[in-house]
Amino acid sequence: MLDRSWRDWSWIGLVIFLQLLPIVAVAMNSFATEWAGTVLPVGYTDQYWAKLFADPRFMAALQNSLIIAVSSIILTPLVCVPAILVAHCYFPALDRWLAGLVILPYAVPGIVLALGLLRIYSGNYGIVLNGTPWVLIFGYVPLAASLYYIPIKNNLRALQLGEIFEAGRLVGASDLSIMRRIVLPCVMQGLIVGLVMNFTLAISDFVYANLLVGGHFPTLQIFISVLHGGSGRLISAVITAYFAVVLVATAIVIWITARPSTP
Amino acid sequence: MIEIGKKSRAAAYACALPFLVVVFLFEIAPLLAVTGNSLFKGGAVSLGNYREILTSRFYLNAFKASFAISLATAAIGLVLALPTAVILQRLPGRIQQFVLICSNIGANFTGFPLAFAFVILMGVSGSFTLLLARVGILKDFNIYSNSGLVIVYSYFQVLLGILLIFPGLGAVTREVREAAHLMGAGGYVFWRRIGLPILAPSLISVFIMLFANAMGTYATAWALVGGSANLVTIRIGELTAGDVFSDPNLANALAMLLVVCLAVVIMIEQFVIKPRSRHA
Incomplete structure (x- = not known):
């Protein structure tokens, strides 16, 4: 038994190590004075970080990325979660449609949808969204829908909804308040998973941001791609900053939503 | 209801x-x-774009290369993610959560940041390349190649695989394990005879999702190899945003063919493999 758990831990340890290795390498590179031809950097400095924080383009990109990612995790659950709940509770036929719609982006890669969005929202049909953050905030909704749908459905399947509604109605509660006070707290866990993944998706996207908005509202990913080919140290600092943002945001989302909710 | x-x-x-x-x-x-x-070519409705792609060795090779890289990385992703997910299931809840959160961040670690990180590690003078060269393996490895793409894709494929496989592992319940254990099935026999057959349908779906994910990857390939990689998504991007080769309608036809490829694969899974495995 001891032998097996030792093997388990070393495998997971190896996976975590390999997972973190590229991130650690980038972070080390951002502090390196020189790192070429050696396994580890020759010396360390924070001059590239100072340079980065003095760069107004970085601050603007960081702000833009946060605006888009935060808007996305507000809009997407507002649009998706009610639909998932009512479809599951009242409309099985609609639910089958939802299941197909949320899986569709797996068959249709981002670059394909981006081509379509590029055509539709450039003014050919009287609507211009391209070049504005709106096309990203709305465009991420279908991409992120499955991130809410799958975990929330798992939570919902574990509930005896028939009994919950019967009991709730018996004491005079409206369906809306049953949904809000009983069903929603029960799917909280799925919702948190969705929020975390949605944030990461929105702040990590390059394809939509590059093709649809580009330099009009440059995000961190765009800024990184612009720096590409320039100073490797500076890019490393931006990428490390991007990771720090994702980590902090993940922690915040989990912290806010996982607090015991008052009934 | x-x-x-x-x-x-x-x-x-x-x-x-x-x-x-x-x-x-x-x-x-x-x-x-x-x-x-x-369906538009030169201002008229026609199948000309499709004809151009299907008769062009260049574009067909792009599909072939995309297929090969996607199959390879989906297989690598599945083979490495499965034991990880199985082991993870045995570990305490906090560790599970930690690894899954890291995997989510890693699975979204794509495009320029990922390509850049791998160049630091495995580029011409990367530390990994130096270490491996010192040991004597990997003499002339080139990260800016299709094998480089396979390694870089594998990073997010494995992590995505863990995220996708983990929830499905609930199908191998404690009761099943204990029953098998009582009947004397050890680890290897258990997985060969019981575990894998139970998980097979969900593993096939995960494989297909990983395959589709790799087929649709654009940013990572573009960041690492640029236009010199002959992949479907790179060609689409070049025909859309390129200065020299711009032909949006041809890009749309390529995109449609990509969607058709993925749709066919997904349909085979949904209507041929899934019903069969249910009867088995």
Whole structure:
């Protein structure tokens, strides 16, 4: 038994190590004075970080990325979660449609949808969204829908909804308040998973941001791609900053939503 | 299903409406636009774009290379993610959560940041390349190549694989394990005879999702190899945003063929493999 758990831990340890290795390498590179031809950097400095924080383009990109990612995790659950709940509770036929719609982006890669969005929202049909953050905030909704749908459905399947509604109605509660006070707290866990993944998706996207908005509202990913080919140290600092943002945001989302909710 | 009155029924439908509208405007409509535009060539409706692609060795090779890289990385992803997910299931909940959160961040670690990180590690003078060269393996490895792409893709494929496989592992319940254990099935026999057959349907879906994910990867390949990689997504991007080769309608036709490829694979899984494995 001891032998097996030792093997388990070393495998997971190896996976975590390999997972973190590229991130650690980038972070080390951002502090390196020189790192070429050696396994580890020759010396360390924070001059590239100072340079980065003095760069107004970085601050603007960081702000833009946060605006888009935060808007996305507000809009997407507002649009998706009610639909998932009512479809599951009242409309099985609609639910089958939802299941197909949320899986569709797996068959249709981002670059394909981006081509379509590029055509539709450039003014050919009287609507211009391209070049504005709106096309990203709305465009991420279908991409992120499955991130809410799958975990929330798992939570919902574990509930005896028939009994919950019967009991709730018996004491005079409206369906809306049953949904809000009983069903929603029960799917909280799925919702948190969705929020975390949605944030990461929105702040990590390059394809939509590059093709649809580009330099009009440059995000961190765009800024990184612009720096590409320039100073490797500076890019490393931006990428490390991007990771720090994702980590902090993940922690915040989990912290806010996982607090015991008052009934 | 819960029964509701006529009035609340309308209200409930209204709750689902915003989602359906947004999905139509930002998923269905763009797809229709791509389909429509792929049928225009030189201002007239024709199948010319498709003919051009299907008779071009260059574009067919792009499909072949995309297929090969996607199959390889989906297989690598599945083979490495499965034991990780199985082991993870045995570990305490906090560790599970930690690894899954890291995997989510890692699975989204794509595009320029990922390519850049791998160049630091495995580029010409990367530390990994130096270490491996010192030991004597990997003499002339080139990260800016298709094998480089396989290694870089594998990073997010394995992590995505862990995220996708983990929830499905619930199918191998404690009761099943204990029953098998009582009957004397050890680790290897258990997985060969019981565990894997139970998980097979979900593993096949995970494989297909990983395959589709790799087929659709654009940013990572573009960041690492640029236009010199002959992959379908790179060609689409070049025909859309390129200065020299711009031909949006041809890009749309390529995109449609990519969607058709993925749709065929997914349909085979849904209608041929899934029903069979259910009877087995």
